[in-house]
Amino acid sequence: MESEELQGIIDHYAGEKGALISVLQDLQGVCNYLPEPALRQVSDALHVPLSQVYSVASFYNAFSLKPRGRHHICVCLGTACHVRGAPRVLQEMERQLGIRAGDTTEDMNFTLESVNCVGACALGPVVVADGGYSGQMTARKVSPLLKTLGTSHEENQNDS
Amino acid sequence: MKKIRTIAELGTLRAALERERESAKVWISVSNETCARANGSDKVIAALDEELRKQGLADQVRVKGTGCSGFCDRNPMVVVFPKEIAYQRVSPDDAAEIVGKTLIKGQVVERLLHHDGKGHAVQHEADLPFYRYQKRLVLRNHGRLDPTDITDYLASGGYTALSQALTMSSEQVIEEISRSGLRGRGGGGFLTGRKWKSCREAHGETKYVICNADEGDPGAYMDRSVLEGNPHSVIEGMIIGAYAIGARMGYVYVRAEYPLAVTNLVIALQQARDCGLLGENILGTGFNFDIRVNRGGGAFVCGESTALMASLEGRVGEPEVKHIHTAESGLWEKPTNLNNVETWANVPVIINKGADWFASIGTEKSKGTKIFSLVGKINNTGLVEVPMGTPLREIIYDIGGGIPHGKKFKAIQTGGPSGGCVPEELLDLPVDFDRLTEVGSMMGSGGMIVMDEGTCMVDVAKYFTGFLQDESCGKCVPCREGTAQMRQILSDICEGRGRPEDIDLLEELGHVVQDTSLCALGGTAANPMLSTLRHFRDEYEAHIFDHRCPAGVCTALIRYTIDVEKCNGCGVCAKQCPQNGVSGEKKQPHSIDQHLCIRCGICREVCRFEAILVN
Numbered sequence: 001m002e003s004e005e006l007q008g009i010i011d012h013y014a015g016e017k018g019a020l021i022s023v024l025q026d027l028q029g030v031c032n033y034l035p036e037p038a039l040r041q042v043s044d045a046l047h048v049p050l051s052q053v054y055s056v057a058s059f060y061n062a063f064s065l066k067p068r069g070r071h072h073i074c075v076c077l078g079t080a081c082h083v084r085g086a087p088r089v090l091q092e093m094e095r096q097l098g099i100r101a102g103d104t105t106e107d108m109n110f111t112l113e114s115v116n117c118v119g120a121c122a123l124g125p126v127v128v129a130d131g132g133y134s135g136q137m138t139a140r141k142v143s144p145l146l147k148t149l150g151t152s153h154e155e156n157q158n159d160s
Numbered sequence: 161m162k163k164i165r166t167i168a169e170l171g172t173l174r175a176a177l178e179r180e181r182e183s184a185k186v187w188i189s190v191s192n193e194t195c196a197r198a199n200g201s202d203k204v205i206a207a208l209d210e211e212l213r214k215q216g217l218a219d220q221v222r223v224k225g226t227g228c229s230g231f232c233d234r235n236p237m238v239v240v241f242p243k244e245i246a247y248q249r250v251s252p253d254d255a256a257e258i259v260g261k262t263l264i265k266g267q268v269v270e271r272l273l274h275h276d277g278k279g280h281a282v283q284h285e286a287d288l289p290f291y292r293y294q295k296r297l298v299l300r301n302h303g304r305l306d307p308t309d310i311t312d313y314l315a316s317g318g319y320t321a322l323s324q325a326l327t328m329s330s331e332q333v334i335e336e337i338s339r340s341g342l343r344g345r346g347g348g349g350f351l352t353g354r355k356w357k358s359c360r361e362a363h364g365e366t367k368y369v370i371c372n373a374d375e376g377d378p379g380a381y382m383d384r385s386v387l388e389g390n391p392h393s394v395i396e397g398m399i400i401g402a403y404a405i406g407a408r409m410g411y412v413y414v415r416a417e418y419p420l421a422v423t424n425l426v427i428a429l430q431q432a433r434d435c436g437l438l439g440e441n442i443l444g445t446g447f448n449f450d451i452r453v454n455r456g457g458g459a460f461v462c463g464e465s466t467a468l469m470a471s472l473e474g475r476v477g478e479p480e481v482k483h484i485h486t487a488e489s490g491l492w493e494k495p496t497n498l499n500n501v502e503t504w505a506n507v508p509v510i511i512n513k514g515a516d517w518f519a520s521i522g523t524e525k526s527k528g529t530k531i532f533s534l535v536g537k538i539n540n541t542g543l544v545e546v547p548m549g550t551p552l553r554e555i556i557y558d559i560g561g562g563i564p565h566g567k568k569f570k571a572i573q574t575g576g577p578s579g580g581c582v583p584e585e586l587l588d589l590p591v592d593f594d595r596l597t598e599v600g601s602m603m604g605s606g607g608m609i610v611m612d613e614g615t616c617m618v619d620v621a622k623y624f625t626g627f628l629q630d631e632s633c634g635k636c637v638p639c640r641e642g643t644a645q646m647r648q649i650l651s652d653i654c655e656g657r658g659r660p661e662d663i664d665l666l667e668e669l670g671h672v673v674q675d676t677s678l679c680a681l682g683g684t685a686a687n688p689m690l691s692t693l694r695h696f697r698d699e700y701e702a703h704i705f706d707h708r709c710p711a712g713v714c715t716a717l718i719r720y721t722i723d724v725e726k727c728n729g730c731g732v733c734a735k736q737c738p739q740n741g742v743s744g745e746k747k748q749p750h751s752i753d754q755h756l757c758i759r760c761g762i763c764r765e766v767c768r769f770e771a772i773l774v775n
Contacts, residue, residue: 017473017492018474018475019474021455021457021471025416056474059457059476060456060457060458060459060477061459062456062457063457077378078379079378079607079623080541080609082378082620082623083536084536084537088760088761115458117376117380117381118417119375119380119385119415120194120232121232121379121381121533122233122235122535132198133194133195139760139761139762140736140766
């Protein structure tokens with residue numbers, strides 16, 4: 001990310017008290033994670049000590065200090081999903097991708113995360129993959145879902 | 161839209177909008193919230209529009225994407241007005257038939273209707289058993305309004321409460337809310353009127369109102385639904401509250417995990433601003449007020465008021481000791497009033513219908529209705545709004561339609577991670593704030609997770625304790641260390657390493673964490689474990705003494721085997737097993753190699769003959 005672009009985000013919140021979290025959210029929206037040089041720039045521009053920027057960036061689950069994969073998979077572990085078998089879905093995701101929840105595959109293709117509840121309990125167990133909701137998930141449906149994501153990624157690459 | 165300058169102008173505009181809606185009697189609503197979209201409601205809307213065009217009705221019939229009317233399980237729901245014929249689980253392929261048959265010929269499409277337990281088809285939405293026992297105040301317009309169109313809200317009586325409130329004095333508004341007996345719907349259950357009064361009386365020019373939409377309790381999603389489906393009801397409530405308290409700025413702190421709620425709320429706020437319902441000199445009364453939206457960062461503890469305000473100030477969301485009430489020193493150390501989404505949405509209802517009417521609903525100390533999200537092992541999953549005091553049994557069986565697949569009910573978990581489990585013998589309990597607390601659970605924000613015989617209560621306790629350990633901010637020792645130790649002991653029990661003394665230890669630890677933690681997260685962190693121990697001690701004992709998980713959930717204590725009587729050797733499980741751990745001759749009973757089995761349960765999921773047993 002260019003520092004001018006980041007300055008644009010910061011300027012958008014000019015004069016607002018407590019804009020740090022909003023700035024970081026927008027920054028992550030653009031970069032997919034929070035790169036260190038950008039955090040330093042945020043610290044200087046908002047006159048917030050870098051230590052405080054870091055404590056905020058590392059406290060909230062929504063922020064990532066590490067680059068994330070092209071595809072973002074989020075397994076809901078809310079109570080309704082849990083009693084309907086979400087842990088088995090997550091376990092199967094972890095097994096097939098070879099990573100633990102919170103990590104990214106080496107080829108940077110997939111980031112796997114779990115979330116406490118996406119509030120779509122009627123669909124449980126739910127997986128949100130690249131913003132799309134898949135309901136009534138089971139361990140068996142994991143492999144087809146990953147294949148669809150993989151294919152759409154290849155298509156996008158071919159298009160470009 | 162043109163700015164509305166006075167209360168009278170708003171009245172004239174509303175009357176015009178009502179006439180316009182009157183003349184367009186035939187229209188179609190399609191629930192279009194998050195769960196409906198996941199099941200393709202967007203495509204259903206497009207298909208209906210296309211069919212109306214093809215069959216020449218495009219100019220006469222409007223298709224409207226609305227909020228969800230609560231029967232989330234059956235989405236996408238399509239209702240054809242004015243007869244209110246309700247179709248369930250509609251797909252784009254059904255559009256031609258709905259338009260051709262129902263709109264043109266006036267006939268119903270039988271196969272898309274709801275069929276009750278006896279197989280009878282139910283035509284009208286209001287007659288569905290799911291709705292019949294409900295009393296919908298906050299959800300009354302869900303499924304009727306396009307949340308992105310303020311004129312829809314205005315035409316249905318929206319902002320009449322604001323008009324009314326602006327002609328009253330602040331004290332009169334507070335008095336009305338106080339007399340209604342409204343208590344906070346976010347979990348605390350504090351009297352809303354009293355809270356407003358304290359904030360009104362607090363010293364200082366600058367005051368704030370906040371809407372807590374950080375609906376963190378897993379399994380509760382009514383706030384998401386209200387914000388997605390009827391955001392103006394919350395905005396109207398907040399404007400009235402701000403007027404009564406004397407605040408000029410309001411904040412909605414909403415979970416970032418609810419993208420559609422954020423989108424619809426932002427649209428609604430902009431429309432309210434454009435109409436002059438927010439901003440300077442609202443409806444010419446000289447009252448100034450605006451609302452800003454802040455997205456949360458995915459921290460459960462930010463639902464706690466002091467942590468939420470810390471987060472609004474751009475800091476780490478750690479709770480603080482409340483030496484001084486938020487009403488006197490809250491956000492930026494100014495007097496602040498914080499209510500949750502459902503509480504705010506109740507405000508216009510009370511102003512419109514009057515405090516006495518509202519107070520006539522519910523129980524002695526819990527007035528009005530409460531929205532519950534009825535989820536888990538239940539036939540009719542969805543949002544249910546009932547008068548306070550409705551027995552659990554009625555909610556689960558009459559509205560919820562009971563437990564799927566003929567399984568046996570075990571418990572219902574209420575109050576989120578801070579709540580507890582209510583067993584079958586207490587099902588006749590009337591649900592209100594105080595009765596739930598009496599039996600060791602709580603109202604919380606209204607999540608109701610139904611559990612059947614296939615749910616392991618030790619696993620549930622482990623789940624919630626783990627959840628709270630992850631979400632503990634780590635500031636105070638009893639919560640940080642206590643949740644970690646409780647989770648470890650519960651994990652040990654689930655994995656077959658439980659020791660006989662563990663139950664006593666858990667109880668002792670639970671009480672210490674309860675008594676010595678700083679905020680409500682730690683103060684209630686032991687509830688899931690203590691309440692399951694209280695009602696389901698035998699399950700703990702089975703895990704510890706017999707190394708057995710009676711519900712067949714804890715993977716370390718179960719084995720999958722094949723029932724040779726039922727297995728016909730179709731080979732589906734062998735093909736699907738990721739470990740290649742199932743073997744056998746074609747058309748002969750198969751068997752599972754226990755050394756290879758990782759207990760993923762896929763074989764059981766795919767078997768159509770119920771031949772996979774869990775021991």
